[in-house]
Amino acid sequence: MPSQKALVRRPSPRLAEGLVTHIEREQVDVELALRQWEEYVEALRTHGWETVEVEEADDCPDSVFVEDTVVMFRNVAVITRPGAESRRAETAGVEEAVARLGCSVNWVWEPGTLDGGDVLKVGDTIYVGRGGRTNAAGVQQLRAAFEPLGARVVAVPVSKVLHLKSAVTALPDGTVIGHIPKVDTPSLYPRFLPVPEESGGHVVLLGGGKLLMAASAPKTAELLGDLGFEPVLVDIGEFEKLEGCVTCLSVRLRGLYA
Numbered sequence: 001m002p003s004q005k006a007l008v009r010r011p012s013p014r015l016a017e018g019l020v021t022h023i024e025r026e027q028v029d030v031e032l033a034l035r036q037w038e039e040y041v042e043a044l045r046t047h048g049w050e051t052v053e054v055e056e057a058d059d060c061p062d063s064v065f066v067e068d069t070v071v072m073f074r075n076v077a078v079i080t081r082p083g084a085e086s087r088r089a090e091t092a093g094v095e096e097a098v099a100r101l102g103c104s105v106n107w108v109w110e111p112g113t114l115d116g117g118d119v120l121k122v123g124d125t126i127y128v129g130r131g132g133r134t135n136a137a138g139v140q141q142l143r144a145a146f147e148p149l150g151a152r153v154v155a156v157p158v159s160k161v162l163h164l165k166s167a168v169t170a171l172p173d174g175t176v177i178g179h180i181p182k183v184d185t186p187s188l189y190p191r192f193l194p195v196p197e198e199s200g201g202h203v204v205l206l207g208g209g210k211l212l213m214a215a216s217a218p219k220t221a222e223l224l225g226d227l228g229f230e231p232v233l234v235d236i237g238e239f240e241k242l243e244g245c246v247t248c249l250s251v252r253l254r255g256l257y258a
């Protein structure tokens with residue numbers, strides 16, 4: 001069976017100070033967040049993923065959103081240069097973790113900025129959101145890293161939400177899903193399915209037809225269940241207060257050369 005590892009990172013005690021850009025700040029309950037994180041990790045494990053914890057970064061409030069710090073394609077990890085300066089210190093621990101797992105490591109360099117939340121892979125197509133956190137140089141550097149490996153990098157504008165994957169993700173059959181009011185250009189995707197809730201646009205593919213989704217999207221879970229998928233719901237309410245989604249709490253590594 002191919003290696004199925006997922007990187008996760010325990011929330012910082014300073015989580016409540018995490019960045020908020022597009023929504024009103026609400027008080028975060030750090031203890032509840034920790035319990036929600038543990039349940040999220042448990043859901044990954046239950047569905048066949050070996051979780052690997054990146055060393056905690058207690059001084060980085062947003063470090064739990066580990067997806068933003070690294071982008072994987074096959075065995076190659078691109079360590080990002082997060083668009084928010086306050087998040088740049090998060091990358092060192094992630095770099096160490098992926099190197100230890102045997103990944104080939106590459107980097108986004110100044111003046112490039114890129115957040116992993118802006119990168120959506122659908123087969124060999126890599127959509128990259130050009131928005132508040134990812135700039136044109138970041139997009140170019142991602143192209144340079146992954147196109148020689150056989151990927152097609154497609155840049156898409158993001159203006160309504162924090163990251164591309166705050167707007168859209170993809171089902172196992174490649175259909176892109178999103179809540180229309182939050183999606184800049186749905187016509188960019190060859191197959192697009194509108195969903196009734198904003199957080200319904202976020203799915204983590206667990207394998208087979210199983211989809212890890214936020215409990216805040218019950219109508220979308222019903223819609224996708226009715227299409228023959230198996231939603232697995234987790235409550236990530238404390239992370240949603242900081243513009244986090246199910247996708248951003250892990251990085252799945254499927255192409256490890258090990």
Ligand SMILES: NC(=O)NCCC[C@H](N)C(=O)O
Pocket residue numbers: 018019020021062065067068084087116117118162163165166242243244245247248
């Ligand atoms: N990929 C993601 O959706 N990441 C969420 C990051 C939330 C964090 N508070 C931030 O603003 O960077």
